[in-house]
Amino acid sequence: MADGQAQPDCLFCKIVAGEIPATVVRQTDLTFTFKDINPQAPVHDLIVPRAHYRNAAELAANAPELAAALLTEAAEVAKAEGIADGGYRIVFNTDAHAGQTVFHVHAHVLGGDFLSTFGT
Numbered sequence: 001m002a003d004g005q006a007q008p009d010c011l012f013c014k015i016v017a018g019e020i021p022a023t024v025v026r027q028t029d030l031t032f033t034f035k036d037i038n039p040q041a042p043v044h045d046l047i048v049p050r051a052h053y054r055n056a057a058e059l060a061a062n063a064p065e066l067a068a069a070l071l072t073e074a075a076e077v078a079k080a081e082g083i084a085d086g087g088y089r090i091v092f093n094t095d096a097h098a099g100q101t102v103f104h105v106h107a108h109v110l111g112g113d114f115l116s117t118f119g120t
Contacts (some may be wrong), residue, residue, distance in 0.1 A: 004051030004063060012048045012104035026080055030066060030072045033102050033109075036086040042112030043081045043088070052104055059105045070107050083111035 006013040012021040014020045015034060022034035025045050036044040049066050053059040060067045072091070088111030093100040
């Protein structure tokens with residue numbers, strides 16, 4: 001159900017709640033940003049909403065203002081990480097065939113070097 005409530009078995013809900021440690025980059029009332037444990041670029045951060053939604057489509061359908069907050073936060077993370085001027089990528093993987101492995105919507109913010117143009 002898409003009600004935004006924390007899920008007891010969700011890895012990212014546990015990270016947001018402080019039950020699992022993470023390297024925190026930034027926090028707001030709506031979002032929580034931390035370093036990816038398997039970085040694919042010099043800067044690779046994950047932005048998750050504090051509310052639980054399965055994927056980007058579910059988030060957009062049920063809480064569009066929160067989807068906008070994730071994108072706004074991506075720009076703030078890029079500034080904080082020093083990659084805003086050089087450019088950065090924001091990626092949402094939606095469901096398993098797209099590579100989503102944790103089913104709590106999250107945005108990948110990648111940058112810090114030239115990135116492959118695959119898929120653009």
